[in-house]
Amino acid sequence: MTWIGDNLGLIWEQLREHLYLAIVPVILGLIISVPLGYVATRYSWLANPLIAFGGVLYSLPSIALFIVIPAVLGTKVLSTVNIIVALTIYTVSLLIRNVIDGLRSVPPDVRQSAIAVGYGALHRVVAVDLPIAVPVIFTGLRVVTVANISMVSVGAVIGIGGLGELFTLGFQKDFLTPVVVGVVLSLALALVADLILVTLQRILTPWARVATPVGEVA
């Protein structure tokens, strides 16, 4: 326990790095997958190959990606960019399926009504299609956020891993406390991130809460 007190600074720093390394890829991945998914629903022959390719990418071991990326990008092996690029690849490869499924879940008559009342293409996507796709997209977003948070620590093997560095530290010193602190904080981070996403989804889809009219049995 004294170790925790003595190393609060270190723990805090690793926690911040961990959060940064896990969340930036989620945001980047979302920014990439939404337009990509939209294009795939417009040109539907693209959708299945994209989803399949995403499946293959997602099956690549994270440690492999962390190492292969610097060779491809020419970045240094110990650069945080590698982790961020690798996790962004995971995010896109998983999220693309949800974005496509989500956009496909928009009922055709809703889409046609939007066009009929004068929505332009871009306006319709932003104001009608995407909000309807939110629940499906968020399902993927939650999975990938939690997975990213746990995957960041693998980076510790190559020297950058947020809380994962507490694992290697504890292992080298034959000392359990830092490892347990790292695992607990990593789990807590995942839990908090998940709760935030659930809350965000509720805010973004106010109609979902009143989906069951009063007096009707769900």
Place this chain on the structure above:
Amino acid sequence: MWEYLTDSFNWSGNEGIWARIVEHLWYTFAALGLSVVIALPIGLRIGHTRRGAFLAINLGNAARALPSLGLLMIAVLLTDQIGFLPVLIALVALGIPPILASTYAGLSGVDAATIDAARGMGMTGREILTKVEIPIGLPLIISGIRSATLQIVSTATIAALVSLGGLGRYVVDGLKLRDFPQMFTGALLVALLAIALDALFALIGRIAVSPGLKIS
């Protein structure tokens, strides 16, 4: 990297690439086998009786958040030894949740009317399980084993950190020596192994799943 991969000296012998692949597969299948032996019966029981569903669902979700590296380190420090046992413990802990969760999901997805019909035909509980629920739930059960395999095969790389062999050796040793081609080789081989195993399970799924389920 090509120089490393095409040098036949690197392929043969006790510490050659083939030996490392065999070691890696051994860790993977030992852990996978044990995970299936533990998780499958529990998942089937929960799916069949519908009791304990809460556990199956939440365990599956919570496990995604578990950092594999930390799990391995805890296993090493708690068993107070370096070697196969802590690695096996950590890998099995990763393998159980996806198998358990998807076995439950596969069984609980079986239409209640189908089970009713089976019971109406006079099937016993055991017959319903083996002749109706398992065959119908099989695609999901296999996909659970498939994701457990992927988790395990990539995490087995970390075994090298605690002095075991496997393809992770190239990554860990290469990092220490700043030998980039060696690290790259290891990473690439793990990725290829993962893709090969994934394809294997896709094939198993295609062969094992009843043709009657593929029509729709």
